[in-house]
Amino acid sequence: MSEPLLAFFYFFILVTAFVAVFLEDLLSSFIALSVTGVLMATVFALLRAPDVALTQAIINSGLVTSLLLVAYSQTRRTPLPSEECPECPFWLQWPSAALVCTLFAVFLFRGLYSLACVRELGSAPAHFLANTLEETGALNVVAAILLDYRAFDTLGETTVIFTAVSGISLLLAGGRYVHSGRGLSFVVKRGMALLTPFILLYAASILFLGHLTPGGGFQGGSVFATVAILICVVYGTSFEAARISPKTKETLESGGALLFIVVGLSGAAWGTGFLANLSGPFLPGTPGSLFSGGNMLLLNLAVGLKVGAGLSSIFYAMIKILELEGDSWQS
């Protein structure tokens, strides 16, 4: 492991985090934050955690930045000077931010120190690394833990996304749809049309090979949502809503949840318990092939449907509010 390289990256992560906190301009803060996300993804990849790196790269530098930009276009450009904000006490402003950044730094470099020491695996990680292939039939240990050993937790996580989507849709939708937005210029539309099939192929490969290679339902679904967001921005929301209507997204999201629960209940019906994999009705298959790992392919598909449809409908609900108040988003 290359500790000097990691220390270098940690230093720049801290610098960008400080810059994001202390900049006056919100837009510059978002850009600094997305740089922090990209550096974190690089660090995760260096620490040999490609699943986390993939999630970090897609979510933090793609989706979160675009959602923040939409929210930003609804707000004031610079924050109020501190004397005009009496309900926010002094200690809640930069001292607490500096404290959080310092704690972040301490934990980062503490982790670097413990990386340099000799490590011994605990009993649970050793068990997972040794027995995952025969117990679940999956090559990707992370996917096996998420979708087999801890599948019930994953069901809870997808419920969190469902709740977020419901809340944002309730708050922002308003029930009517206004046809507006002509999209960007011809060049961008043609270029996007050229790139979209490749991005979709990449998303599908992340999603369906989640039990073999780094990736899985969450990451693949996020890339699908990114495609929907790009189409929303490039072609205008009316085009996006005509191709993939909000109703279809709702159906896909609920279908994902339903698929997850049906897969779980089929294990219970077999008599071995909720979300039982190989002890239930599912076959291990040949290790390394597409149809292996029992129910993991189905569960990845369910999570991907849920995350992709959910995140893209969050973005759609937010951008629709923008277009209700004048055609300000489109250039």
Added chain:
Amino acid sequence: MIPVLRFLGGICIFAGVFFSFAAVVAILRFPDVYTRLHGGTKALSGGAVLILLGALPYAGGYPGAIKLLLIAVFFLISNPMASHAIARACHRRSLAERALERKRGERG
């Protein structure tokens, strides 16, 4: 053959680093949106693509090299597109007429 290729790759990487450095200087020093965009585009078109091409001999075999080439092609398609969209948006909103220097003067 391989040492020659690696030498050429090293030259490409140095050229890419030079382009990226020049782009940073351009973004910091140029006066308005269009010239800054012109400078900033070089960071990807010239810098990142040259660095990827320079990394080809170090990729260790064809699979890695083909991936690097595909990333370079992706950059070459998407980067001019993004710059075009930004420039067009600036033009539409007539941000360009308002020189950045004046904005700085108002704020500071």
